[in-house]
Amino acid sequence: MIPPTQGFGVAVLALVAVLGFGAFAYRAWKLYRYLRLGWNEDRTQQLGKRLKDELVIYLLQRKLLKRPYYVRGLAHAFIFWGFIVITLGTTDLLLSGLVGLRMPGAESALFVWAVDIFAALVLAAIILALARRLFFKPPRMHIALDGYIILGLIATLMVSLLIFENAGLAAGYLAIHQATPPLAQLVPLAWGGAAGTVFAAAWWVHVVTVLGFAAYLPQSKHLHIVTTLPNVFFRSQRPRGALRFVDKIEEQETFGAATLRDLSWKQHLDGYTCTECGRCSDNCPALATGKPLDPQKIVLDLRDLLLKEGDLLLKDGAATGTPPAHQLASKPEELWACTTCAACVEQCPVTIEHIDKIVDMRRYLVMQEAAAPPEAQRAMTNIERAGNPWGEAASTRGDWAQGLGVPTLAEKPDAEYLYFVGCAASFDRRNQRVAQALAKILQAAGTSFAILATEETCNGDPARRMGNEYLWQLQAQQNIDTFGRYTVRKIIASCPHCFNTIANEYPQLGGRYEVVHALQLVQDLIADRRITLGAGPVESVAYHDPCYLGRHNGIYEDPRAVLDAIDGVRRMEIEPHHRERGFCCGAGGGRMWMEEKVGQRVNHRRVEQILAAGDAKGERPAKVASGCPFCLIMLDEGVGAKGIQEELKPVDVLELVAARLQSEGVMRSNSSSA
Amino acid sequence: MKVAPDGTSVVTEGITWSISPYDEYAIELALEHKDTAADTVVSVISVGGPRTKDALRQALAMGCDDATLVTGDGADALGPLGIANALKSAVDDLKPDLVLCGKQASDDDQGFVGPALAEALGWPHVAVVTKFAPSASGTEIWKEVEGGHEVWKASGPAVLTVQKSAKDPRYPSLPGIMKAKKKEIPERPVAGVDDPVRIEIVKLEPPPGRGGGKIFKDGDTKAHAAELAKLLRDEAKVL
Numbered sequence: 001m002i003p004p005t006q007g008f009g010v011a012v013l014a015l016v017a018v019l020g021f022g023a024f025a026y027r028a029w030k031l032y033r034y035l036r037l038g039w040n041e042d043r044t045q046q047l048g049k050r051l052k053d054e055l056v057i058y059l060l061q062r063k064l065l066k067r068p069y070y071v072r073g074l075a076h077a078f079i080f081w082g083f084i085v086i087t088l089g090t091t092d093l094l095l096s097g098l099v100g101l102r103m104p105g106a107e108s109a110l111f112v113w114a115v116d117i118f119a120a121l122v123l124a125a126i127i128l129a130l131a132r133r134l135f136f137k138p139p140r141m142h143i144a145l146d147g148y149i150i151l152g153l154i155a156t157l158m159v160s161l162l163i164f165e166n167a168g169l170a171a172g173y174l175a176i177h178q179a180t181p182p183l184a185q186l187v188p189l190a191w192g193g194a195a196g197t198v199f200a201a202a203w204w205v206h207v208v209t210v211l212g213f214a215a216y217l218p219q220s221k222h223l224h225i226v227t228t229l230p231n232v233f234f235r236s237q238r239p240r241g242a243l244r245f246v247d248k249i250e251e252q253e254t255f256g257a258a259t260l261r262d263l264s265w266k267q268h269l270d271g272y273t274c275t276e277c278g279r280c281s282d283n284c285p286a287l288a289t290g291k292p293l294d295p296q297k298i299v300l301d302l303r304d305l306l307l308k309e310g311d312l313l314l315k316d317g318a319a320t321g322t323p324p325a326h327q328l329a330s331k332p333e334e335l336w337a338c339t340t341c342a343a344c345v346e347q348c349p350v351t352i353e354h355i356d357k358i359v360d361m362r363r364y365l366v367m368q369e370a371a372a373p374p375e376a377q378r379a380m381t382n383i384e385r386a387g388n389p390w391g392e393a394a395s396t397r398g399d400w401a402q403g404l405g406v407p408t409l410a411e412k413p414d415a416e417y418l419y420f421v422g423c424a425a426s427f428d429r430r431n432q433r434v435a436q437a438l439a440k441i442l443q444a445a446g447t448s449f450a451i452l453a454t455e456e457t458c459n460g461d462p463a464r465r466m467g468n469e470y471l472w473q474l475q476a477q478q479n480i481d482t483f484g485r486y487t488v489r490k491i492i493a494s495c496p497h498c499f500n501t502i503a504n505e506y507p508q509l510g511g512r513y514e515v516v517h518a519l520q521l522v523q524d525l526i527a528d529r530r531i532t533l534g535a536g537p538v539e540s541v542a543y544h545d546p547c548y549l550g551r552h553n554g555i556y557e558d559p560r561a562v563l564d565a566i567d568g569v570r571r572m573e574i575e576p577h578h579r580e581r582g583f584c585c586g587a588g589g590g591r592m593w594m595e596e597k598v599g600q601r602v603n604h605r606r607v608e609q610i611l612a613a614g615d616a617k618g619e620r621p622a623k624v625a626s627g628c629p630f631c632l633i634m635l636d637e638g639v640g641a642k643g644i645q646e647e648l649k650p651v652d653v654l655e656l657v658a659a660r661l662q663s664e665g666v667m668r669s670n671s672s673s674a
Numbered sequence: 675m676k677v678a679p680d681g682t683s684v685v686t687e688g689i690t691w692s693i694s695p696y697d698e699y700a701i702e703l704a705l706e707h708k709d710t711a712a713d714t715v716v717s718v719i720s721v722g723g724p725r726t727k728d729a730l731r732q733a734l735a736m737g738c739d740d741a742t743l744v745t746g747d748g749a750d751a752l753g754p755l756g757i758a759n760a761l762k763s764a765v766d767d768l769k770p771d772l773v774l775c776g777k778q779a780s781d782d783d784q785g786f787v788g789p790a791l792a793e794a795l796g797w798p799h800v801a802v803v804t805k806f807a808p809s810a811s812g813t814e815i816w817k818e819v820e821g822g823h824e825v826w827k828a829s830g831p832a833v834l835t836v837q838k839s840a841k842d843p844r845y846p847s848l849p850g851i852m853k854a855k856k857k858e859i860p861e862r863p864v865a866g867v868d869d870p871v872r873i874e875i876v877k878l879e880p881p882p883g884r885g886g887g888k889i890f891k892d893g894d895t896k897a898h899a900a901e902l903a904k905l906l907r908d909e910a911k912v913l
Contacts, residue, residue: 249848250852253849255848255849366845367847367848367849368847368848368849369847370844370845370846370847370850372845374842377842377844377845378842380845381845384690385690385692386690387690394688394690395688454688470848470851
């Protein structure tokens with residue numbers, strides 16, 4: 001259409017454009033300078049993966065379309081896609097208004113139709129979003145004026161666009177070659193003689209709103225419109241279960257995030273990108289059970305601190321500002337409540353890295369200030385002195401295997417697999433039975449394996465997640481040295497925490513092995529018919545996803561496949577808290593060894609969720625099976641505290657397999673009689 | 675714990691050596707005082723072989739200012755009076771206002787060195803201490819007694835042997851650990867220290883293994899109670 005900017009109008013438009021974009025650029029530059037206060041973390045490796053992320057997460061909005069947010073996610077996707085199309089339309093408007101140039105293809109039917117149809121779709125989505133805020137407010141959502149202003153601005157943009165198209169048509173302003181917008185002409189062109197004026201007015205409203213929007217954007221949470229693109233691009237390409245490695249730790253002067261300068265620029269970009277949607281908080285087990293932790297608040301507190309103290313830090317290179325760990329409203333208790341279950345990270349549509357921030361601040365508290373909760377300190381001292389967080393005698397580490405014919409690597413150095421037992425299965429009586437079950441399965445399958453017994457030491461995971469990177473490195477290095485002495489190549493872990501840290505974190509120290517979780521291996525053994533499972537009682541078994549197996553490592557199917565292969569077992573899901581929405585047992589992140597005095601215990605909530613599970617016929621699970629020793633301890637405690645040991649029995653999937661194992665002896669006698 | 679084949683010592687292979695817990699509480703008490711009075715100097719002294727240096731480094735990492743090791747041939751074999759005499763010569767040089775020791779070691783549990791050091795120095799000694807604070811006339815010392823505490827006062831230097839207190843010994847910060855690694859630990863010779871009383875271990879035996887216990891399964895609570903009373907009277911002979 002012919003823009004109403006003849007003569008004087010061009011100057012006005014140019015002035016408004018300079019003001020709008022100028023305000024945007026000024027603020028953006030300031031935000032960029034604040035962001036660069038963070039240390040210079042390299043996030044440019046693995047370009048291919050980053051481009052794929054842009055396609056899947058950014059353009060296809062993959063992380064918005066997640067359980068249980070499908071409808072809302074789709075509404076957002078339409079606003080987003082609409083925005084891309086309409087931004088192209090706006091660029092065309094401004095170009096034609098300012099310099100009389102049209103964008104290539106701007107007059108094509110495809111483009112005109114796209115702008116027109118998306119304008120209507122965006123308008124519909126905005127009405128949905130407004131209605132939601134006004135009438136069906138989700139409890140997690142933090143409703144602020146900001147949201148209404150933005151929705152109002154977008155609605156103004158769409159309505160003015162449709163009006164000026166409609167009036168422009170009536171006034172005959174359509175360029176000769178231009179296609180007709182389909183929706184704008186559905187409404188009768190009834191402006192009469194005023195059509196030209198209405199067109200000009202709506203056109204100006206539209207263009208000025210666009211420029212106002214540009215000026216307002218970087219002041220508001222809707223900055224994510226701009227920052228999501230780089231935030232997704234620069235997201236961590238580490239395995240999710242791996243924390244950031246601190247190289248040459250002994251040469252550092254400060255540890256963890258002591259100041260805003262000790263968070264990386266990407267962590268500050270996370271803060272700019274947070275849309276305050278609250279999905280992280282919605283899924284946080286700590287928040288759900290009344291703890292002071294709210295993952296969204298952590299991200300926003302850091303952002304607000306940066307906005308508040310950014311100028312000060314820029315002016316004075318020596319200034320440190322408030323330590324972020326002490327900036328949080330309820331102080332370090334927030335940080336200590338985190339189980340590192342990654343429910344927040346899993347759900348965040350814009351790939352914010354919550355755990356890294358929390359662990360960086362814990363690193364400051366533990367390593368710099370030596371200010372961990374006393375129980376956490378005790379666990380770390382125990383790891384240092386006894387090689388396990390419970391402080392059990394290191395010399396008894398291999399005792400669980402006595403009389404089972406399980407060799408040590410010293411006795412059988414050519415074993416194919418090292419079974420890394422872990423502290424829980426080595427020392428906790430309940431979990432010793434799980435280790436014994438796995439040994440029985442591996443022996444029946446004829447798998448060549450051995451253990452380290454007293455040569456094994458804690459993998460370091462609890463220390464690392466509590467923030468003691470140094471102790472993790474010492475523990476990991478000790479194990480890596482031991483593995484090296486025996487030239488270990490393949491490792492089985494029955495504990496997802498051992499599995500995760502050896503598979504995903506030991507490579508940071510040069511320890512590279514082929515690591516499998518026991519349930520992955522057992523699934524292979526079943527599929528390859530290396531073990532045969534006999535008949536067993538019919539029982540309903542709910543599967544509880546351990547966070548470090550599921551969300552951190554994407555192992556959802558193998559444990560389920562094992563359960564499905566067990567005769568008599570009817571597998572049940574703990575709806576809706578299963579798979580990627582699995583609810584933590586409460587023991588991750590070193591919480592296993594810390595007291596839990598505030599709110600409801602996380603494991604008690606989990607037991608309630610399991611009790612509420614069942615199928616359509618009203619059948620309830622009699623057992624809850626997991627693949628993690630910590631989950632087993634926590635579920636046992638939860639069931640015990642509720643006094644329902646008779647109704648719900650926590651087990652490890654390995655125990656169910658071992659109980660139905662047809663031993664090699666039986667198989668051999670069967671085949672000889674055949 | 676396993677008794678060594680010689681029957682008079684325990685197998686020390688695979689043991690991770692650490693500061694005796696009561697000594698850690700003594701260090702913590704001293705450091706807490708330093709937290710409130712920053713000009714306090716906390717020196718830590720130990721007597722023993724080369725391994726003892728690791729324990730001193732741990733104390734430095736926790737925040738002690740300096741460390742001294744009294745060592746040399748025979749340092750590990752000193753008896754409690756010998757250790758007290760070895761410490762005395764170091765204390766004479768350092769001239770502290772207060773000496774804090776753990777109330778007993780966690781291996782031999784003798785509880786001898788602290789009082790012996792006080793005797794050797796000619797200083798007063800207060801035992802089972804959980805707290806101390808400077809007062810107008812010297813030092814106020816909290817001594818644990820059954821169901822409460824007594825407050826003692828020392829007008830001059832004293833030896834306190836420290837009990838477990840409410841606050842756990844602090845975990846060292848990483849800068850503390852790194853600083854401790856670089857610190858010099860001066861050594862004093864143990865040679866010539868008077869060690870008048872020797873203790874000889876004649877024999878070590880592990881305690882008898884515990885019985886399996888009994889679990890009542892069948893019957894109701896009333897029957898269980900009757901059975902329990904019978905067994906306590908006839909078998910355990912405690913009723």
